[in-house]
Amino acid sequence: MSHTAHIRSHRKPRRSASTLAMRAGVAGGVLGTLAVAGAAGSANAAEPVTQTLELPTLTADLAAQAAQSADATQQAAANYQLQAERDAAAAKAAKQAKSDLADAKQKAAAAKKKAEEAARKEAAARASRNAERTTLSTTADAGSTSTSTSTGTSTSTGSAAAVISFVKAQVGKAYVSGATGPSAYDCSGLVQTAFKQVGISLPRVSQDQSTAGTQVSLSNLQPGDILYWGSAGSAYHVAVYVGDGMFVGAQNPSTGVAEKPLSYDPPTGAVRVL
Numbered sequence: 001m002s003h004t005a006h007i008r009s010h011r012k013p014r015r016s017a018s019t020l021a022m023r024a025g026v027a028g029g030v031l032g033t034l035a036v037a038g039a040a041g042s043a044n045a046a047e048p049v050t051q052t053l054e055l056p057t058l059t060a061d062l063a064a065q066a067a068q069s070a071d072a073t074q075q076a077a078a079n080y081q082l083q084a085e086r087d088a089a090a091a092k093a094a095k096q097a098k099s100d101l102a103d104a105k106q107k108a109a110a111a112k113k114k115a116e117e118a119a120r121k122e123a124a125a126r127a128s129r130n131a132e133r134t135t136l137s138t139t140a141d142a143g144s145t146s147t148s149t150s151t152g153t154s155t156s157t158g159s160a161a162a163v164i165s166f167v168k169a170q171v172g173k174a175y176v177s178g179a180t181g182p183s184a185y186d187c188s189g190l191v192q193t194a195f196k197q198v199g200i201s202l203p204r205v206s207q208d209q210s211t212a213g214t215q216v217s218l219s220n221l222q223p224g225d226i227l228y229w230g231s232a233g234s235a236y237h238v239a240v241y242v243g244d245g246m247f248v249g250a251q252n253p254s255t256g257v258a259e260k261p262l263s264y265d266p267p268t269g270a271v272r273v274l
Contacts, residue, residue, distance in 0.1 A: 159200075163224050172258075188238055210269070
C-alpha cells in the first residue's frame with residue numbers, strides 16, 4: 001500500500017450529468033429571462049417612436065391655439081384703439097361745443113349791450129325832440145317866426161294838393177339811401193322830388209330842408225308842411241304832412257315809403273314853404 005493512499009486528493013470531484021443538466025437548465029432560464037427582459041426593453045425603447053409620430057398633431061393644435069390667441073389679442077388691441085379714437089373725438093367735440101357756447105354767450109352779450117346803447121340813444125333823441133317841440137311851440141305861441149329861406153313862396157292850395165298827391169302816389173316804394181326816384185327814395189329825396197313837382201327847389205339833405213322855410217308850430221300844421229326830426233339845421237329825418245294827423249315819408253329800408261300817423265313818431269318841428 002502506497003504511503004500516500006491515505007491522503008485525500010485535492011481534485012474536485014467530477015460533476016454528474018444530472019448536475020450539469022440542472023445547471024444548464026438554470027442557465028437557460030436565466031438566459032430566457034434576460035431575453036424576455038431584452039425584448040421588453042426593446043419594446044419599451046420603441047414606444048418613443050410611436051409618440052414621436054403623434055407630435056405633429058400636437059404641434060398643429062398648439063399652432064392653431066397660438067394663432068387664435070394672436071387674433072384675439074389683435075382684435076382686442078383694435079377695439080382699444082377704436083375706443084381711444086372715439087374718446088378723443090368725443091373730447092374734441094365737447095371742447096369745441098364749449099368754445100362755441102362761450103362765443104355765442106359773448107356775441108349775445110355784445111348784441112345786448114349794443115341794443116341797450118341804441119335804446120339809450122333813441123330815448124335821448126326822443127327827449128331832445130320833445131324839448132325842441134316844447135321850445136318851438138312856445139316860440140310860435142309868442143308870435144316869433146324865423147326868416148323864410150325858401151326859393152318858392154307859393155301858398156296856393158293847388159300846390160299843396162299836388163305835393164300831397166305826389167307823395168301819396170309813392171307809398172309802397174323802396175327806401176334806398178341817396179335815391180331821388182322814381183322807383184326808390186330816401187327821406188329828403190322824396191321831399192325834394194315832391195316839391196319839384198310844383199316848381200319849388202329844395203336843398204338835397206334833411207339838415208338844410210329843416211330850415212328851408214318858415215318854422216311853424218306843430219299845433220298849427222297845414223297839409224304840405226315839411227316835418228323834421230332833430231334840431232332845425234341838424235335834422236336827421238324829414239317827411240310831408242298830408243293832413244288829418246298823417247304824414248308820408250321814406251322811413252327806412254324795412255318800411256320804405258309809408259303813410260303814418262304823427263303818433264307813430266312825433267316830429268320835432270315843421271317848416272312851411274307853400
